[in-house]
Amino acid sequence: MSSLGYLDTLLQTLDASVRQPIKDALRYVMRENALGGAAKAENFAWYKLTGTTHATANTEFAIVHGMDHAPSKLIPVLPLDSTSSQLVPLAVTRVSDATRIYLKSSSTGVSFLCYVE
Numbered sequence: 001m002s003s004l005g006y007l008d009t010l011l012q013t014l015d016a017s018v019r020q021p022i023k024d025a026l027r028y029v030m031r032e033n034a035l036g037g038a039a040k041a042e043n044f045a046w047y048k049l050t051g052t053t054h055a056t057a058n059t060e061f062a063i064v065h066g067m068d069h070a071p072s073k074l075i076p077v078l079p080l081d082s083t084s085s086q087l088v089p090l091a092v093t094r095v096s097d098a099t100r101i102y103l104k105s106s107s108t109g110v111s112f113l114c115y116v117e
Contacts, residue, residue: 046115053105060093062100070096071116088112
């Protein structure tokens with residue numbers, strides 16, 4: 001996210017009557033960004049996916065992402081509400097397409113949570 005100080009500097013060129021409402025709105029947006037719990041992140045262009053690594057190490061598996069285009073990034077998430085949560089080593093085996101992402105892992109049969117964009 002942007003620095004609040006930098007945004008304040010940019011806004012100084014605006015008339016005072018519009019500067020404060022814009023500043024307040026930007027501060028709110030920056031403070032309230034959240035992933036949330038739904039399939040689509042609340043304030044980001046991220047979509048939540050869950051998956052389980054293949055039962056055989058370093059074997060490709062695919063996950064249907066449900067987006068209307070091929071995602072370009074995967075962001076792993078470590079949920080802190082469970083003692084069984086773990087980050088799983090993942091590697092891309094094929095470029096994602098409009099339907100699936102393609103991964104492999106040295107970990108076997110492990111569930112994981114991630115977001116794609």
